Amino acid sequence: MIKGHGDDNYLFKVRLKANFSSNTWYRGTPGVLLSYLKKKIHSIQNYPEPDAHNLRKRIAMFHGLSSGQVFVSNGSVDAFYQIAQVFKGSKTAIFIPSFSEYEDACRMFGHMVDLLGFDELNSTDLAVYQTVWLGNPNNPNGVLTGYGLLTSLIQKNINTTFIIDEAYSDLAPGFETIIPALQDYGNLIVCRSLTKTFALPGLRLGYFISSKEYAGEFERTLKPWAVNSLAIEAGNFIFENFQELVPDLAELTRLSQLLQQGINKLDDFEVYPSPTCFFLVKMKTGNAGELKQFLLHKHQILIRDASNFKSMPARFFRISVQHEAENQLLVRGLADWQNKSRQ
Amino acid sequence: MIKGHGDDNYLFKVRLKANFSSNTWYRGTPGVLLSYLKKKIHSIQNYPEPDAHNLRKRIAMFHGLSSGQVFVSNGSVDAFYQIAQVFKGSKTAIFIPSFSEYEDACRMFGHMVDLLGFDELNSTDLAVYQTVWLGNPNNPNGVLTGYGLLTSLIQKNINTTFIIDEAYSDLAPGFETIIPALQDYGNLIVCRSLTKTFALPGLRLGYFISSKEYAGEFERTLKPWAVNSLAIEAGNFIFENFQELVPDLAELTRLSQLLQQGINKLDDFEVYPSPTCFFLVKMKTGNAGELKQFLLHKHQILIRDASNFKSMPARFFRISVQHEAENQLLVRGLADWQNKSRQ
Incomplete structure (x- = not known):
């Protein structure tokens, strides 16, 4: 760390x-969400659903996907570690500057990491990598990468898995999500966070969407009760009231x-x-x-x-x-x- | 899972x-704790301390230990997975019947697992194992293992690391904690949970105490913000008011x-x-x-x-x-x- x-x-x-x-x-956590969570505080008295099943279903519906492709995580950092674990020992490219946790997660699970600059995105031979990590919009510089460029890279390098971190997806005009490409490409994982958009980093709530090809492996490496009850309550409330809260x-x-x-x-x-x-x-x-x-x-x-x-x-x-x-x-x-x- | x-x-x-x-x-989560957490709900608006540093200090003080030996986890299950990861690939004995997550965590990180019955605890050659896992009091049968027997095993098998899960420590009369043995033995890790005693499984809050020998390795495998803000608030409140709440x-x-x-x-x-x-x-x-x-x-x-x-x-x-x-x-x-x- x-x-x-x-x-x-x-x-x-x-x-x-x-x-x-x-x-x-x-503007901080929406007031209606804080009030809702106060009312739901007694939910800490019971175990959360071991795999946050109902929230996964709700998120899948929101994106028009199957719930078996959606994994809820204890903040999006937790997702990076689970993904790095599933691809342990990979030869990996990370486009920098970027959130330090991509690299930390990969190194913890024995990846051989190359750090590349964004200006090399189009000119590097990505086929030599098993996983490629990219923030979009990227932290810390706010750089956007277009849908067309990304899908062409995904298509050109079908043996490389692209992990695209869309934690800031709701905070940039002109942003194009890569989620629709999950229908066409098996070599794609998309990470999302509810922390940034709804200002609740203390609650720890993220998720990632896997292509169907990897979903079974992620299911096998789930830890029970990884997401706390109040985070699940918050997730349910957010996806029921997304347009009013965003x-x-x-x-x-x-x-x-x-x-x-x-x-x-x-x-x-x-x-x-x-x-x-x-x-x-x-x-x-x-x-x-x-x-x-x-x-x-x-x-x-x-x-x-x-x-x-x-x-x-x-x-x-x-x-x-x-x-x-x-x-x-x-x-x-x-x-x-x-x-x-x-x- | x-x-x-x-x-x-x-x-x-x-x-x-x-x-x-x-x-x-x-009796469920203590009412004063629920009220306190309602008042602290706005803490979700900020990131938790990345390594829950101040709560670790407080727990260390409670047990009379150094804070570098205490690690707070997202429920005690999270601790089992971190421990299994640090000892990945070990030859491991688990005394059963027991909480299924010891075995699941060990298998996820490539341990070679032998499942042994409690009646074999004193008669098995434990020296062939790198890690030994034991619940005390044990789940699901409530069996207690005495301090004398445990320390004699720990002393006899100094190359074997004993992971003792004391999640139910405050719920059994006659229970003797192994924590004092941490002063004398380097091959010991003790897991604790606040979930059972204070009825807050939905919040996810556990911790483990490592001998000084392994503390550096656990520090290196910490993930940032693994414990949510409200769990940290609950932990602080519990250790300040332990005797009134227990x-x-x-x-x-x-x-x-x-x-x-x-x-x-x-x-x-x-x-x-x-x-x-x-x-x-x-x-x-x-x-x-x-x-x-x-x-x-x-x-x-x-x-x-x-x-x-x-x-x-x-x-x-x-x-x-x-x-x-x-x-x-x-x-x-x-x-x-x-x-x-x-x-």
Whole structure:
């Protein structure tokens, strides 16, 4: 496990004015969902269904798939470890920068890992790999990969299994899911998370969808009661009320673009443009570790030092958009850093 | 994963009058804990600490150990899989009948498993095994193994790692924990669960304590955010208020003995005496699968068909004591079965 994920204020215990460090929806867990879970708190008194069977059925219906292809996991990280376990010892390509847990999961199960850049996606011979891992939209840079490119790669490399992590699928305009390709291709697994879209990372709830070819193997490696009762309750509630609960993407995008512009106006910072609600920023002076401490202790603002993402230099940090007033606090905090560094 | 664990009313959806099928404390989750968790529901909005660090510290303090030896898990089943993974490919002895997940976890990680009976515990050459798994008190039969016998085995077989599952430690008078032996022996791991004692199986919360020798290896195989925020909150609350929350063992034992006597008075049933709140019952006619359906649909009572525990014939079922009035319902239901089978 790497040290230095986002949302790490438990280390500092600062009373935060704003938290830009984790890529969850800025409005927090929907109030109706919190109220529902309070009412369902007694569900902790019984064992959850061992394999979350009814939630799997509901998710399968939502995507128009068979429930035997859907696996619910204790957060999407848990899914990565189960997938890496089923493909243990594989020769594996991971496109970076990316969420560190793809690599950690693969290494735990003896994969031989090559780390490749996104610019190599179309030019690399992927046929030599048994598994290929790719985030779409990708964390931490928000890069989108189109349906056409992905399906052409999947089709060209039928002996390679593509694991596509769509954790941020509901947070980027223009995003095209690869899920429909599951009907045509056996070499595909799609991971999803409910954590980001509905802001409930503490509850641990993700799922993945396997092509029919691998479903039996995933069924065999399930652990009982891996998903807790309240997470199952939350999942049922979310899929029953999806359209009412899903974030307003137009508003989210407006705020994100506004914040990206605001930061770009500062001479010492350069935003890597992103269509999603999170993006990378490069500093011209100093490093992200120092900036994080400065913003935390002087402005009660938490950011994600991105230097521990593979291939990311120490000058990079990641921002996830918040309420407009909080975003302004960040711009002011960064301006303060800029002034200080020029003194 | 075996099918047919206890607490499986999600399959039948019968409005139960009593549920004897899972070995959790009969009074259910303590009301003060439920209220506390309702107040803490907003904790799902943030990521849990990646390795539940502060709860590990608190548990270590409770047992007088170093926090580096304590690992919190998503229920104790999750601990078995992590332990089996660290010792992958081992030659392993499991003392049966026992909780099916020891064997499932070991087989998933390529152990060569021998299933041995408790009567062989003292006479088997354990030195040929890399890991030995034993429940104490044991599920499903409530058998206790004394501190003296266990430490003599641990001492005699220093190249064998003993994994002792103490999930029911707080539910049996006369139980002696093996935890103090961790100071003297490097070949010991002790598993604990908060699920049974505080009746919160839906929340998923267990832990294990490793000798210092293996702690580094467990640290390396931790997955981030494996334990959800509310489980961590519950753990903190429990260890701060342990004595007020822990079940009244005298009352629990009185009810269990009373129920065991009540069932024993019926000619067609024979109780295997147990000091704990759960016990096995052997039927003289019919099988446990039929009895389960009869009690469920005619009496709205759920029991645990024990025939899928290894070495258990189809005539065995398991009972976990409930409130006195519910226990009487069970005795009446069993008497009804007896009358019916004699017609």
